[in-house]
Amino acid sequence: GQNIDQPTEMTATEGAIVQINCTYQTSGFNGLFWYQQHAGEAPTFLSYNVLDGLEEKGRFSSFLSRSKGYSYLLLKELQMKDSASYLCAVLDSNYQLIWGAGTKLIIKP
Amino acid sequence: DADVTQTPRNRITKTGKRIMLECSQTKGHDRMYWYRQDPGLGLRLIYYSFDVKDINKGEISDGYSVSRQAQAKFSLSLESAIPNQTALYFCATQIGGEVDEQFFGPGTRLTVL
Numbered sequence: 556g557q558n559i560d561q562p563t564e565m566t567a568t569e570g571a572i573v574q575i576n577c578t579y580q581t582s583g584f585n586g587l588f589w590y591q592q593h594a595g596e597a598p599t600f601l602s603y604n605v606l607d608g609l610e611e612k613g614r615f616s617s618f619l620s621r622s623k624g625y626s627y628l629l630l631k632e633l634q635m636k637d638s639a640s641y642l643c644a645v646l647d648s649n650y651q652l653i654w655g656a657g658t659k660l661i662i663k664p
Numbered sequence: 665d666a667d668v669t670q671t672p673r674n675r676i677t678k679t680g681k682r683i684m685l686e687c688s689q690t691k692g693h694d695r696m697y698w699y700r701q702d703p704g705l706g707l708r709l710i711y712y713s714f715d716v717k718d719i720n721k722g723e724i725s726d727g728y729s730v731s732r733q734a735q736a737k738f739s740l741s742l743e744s745a746i747p748n749q750t751a752l753y754f755c756a757t758q759i760g761g762e763v764d765e766q767f768f769g770p771g772t773r774l775t776v777l
Contacts, residue, residue, distance in 0.1 A: 586763050588765070595771075596771075597771055598754070598766075598768050600765035600766070646763065650762040651709070654707040
């Protein structure tokens with residue numbers, strides 16, 4: 556079966572750095588997405604990776620290793636507004652999006 | 665104004681009732697999706713449509729039906745609601761290909777008693 560694993564919850568301190576991991580086992584791979592979802596709100600797009608390596612976008616970076624079935628989202632200079640759930644989603648061989656359950660990130664002052 | 669809107673935002677209904685959730689978009693996107701989100705689970709795809717004449721079942725289409733009335737409108741119906749359909753429902757749009765980002769509506773919180 557297809558599976559995406561993310562930690563359920565993480566806690567970090569304002570101003571610090573946090574890494575949210577995502578491992579996947581899917582039938583084929585056509586890219587990996589990260590979305591941010593604040594409580595009670597809609598998911599919003601953060602990044603898309605299809606090639607191995609690190610892509611940086613401001614305070615957020617996303618890394619992909621296709622051979623290891625692994626990605627992470629790196630958030631730097633954490634702000635209270637970064638408290639949210641972070642959803643990992645993989646596009647499989649049929650171009651269907653498989654979603655992880657999300658990681659709830661709690662930022663403490 | 666929001667690009668993707670959903671109505672109603674909240675709905676409480678009883679088992680056996682028919683209910684329709686509506687989604688409208690002003691983004692001009694051809695692709696539209698309906699998902700449900702349950703605590704501890706990832707988003708699950710119910711139905712999707714790549715244009716007005718195209719309707720496709722997703723992972724969990726049983727108990728649901730959809731209608732794509734126009735490019736801008738995609739409605740989800742529960743013919744006879746049951747309690748395990750209690751969930752947060754999201755509509756999403758996508759401009760073109762599968763690798764493009766999806767734009768989500770604000771969600772409809774549905775409770776079936």
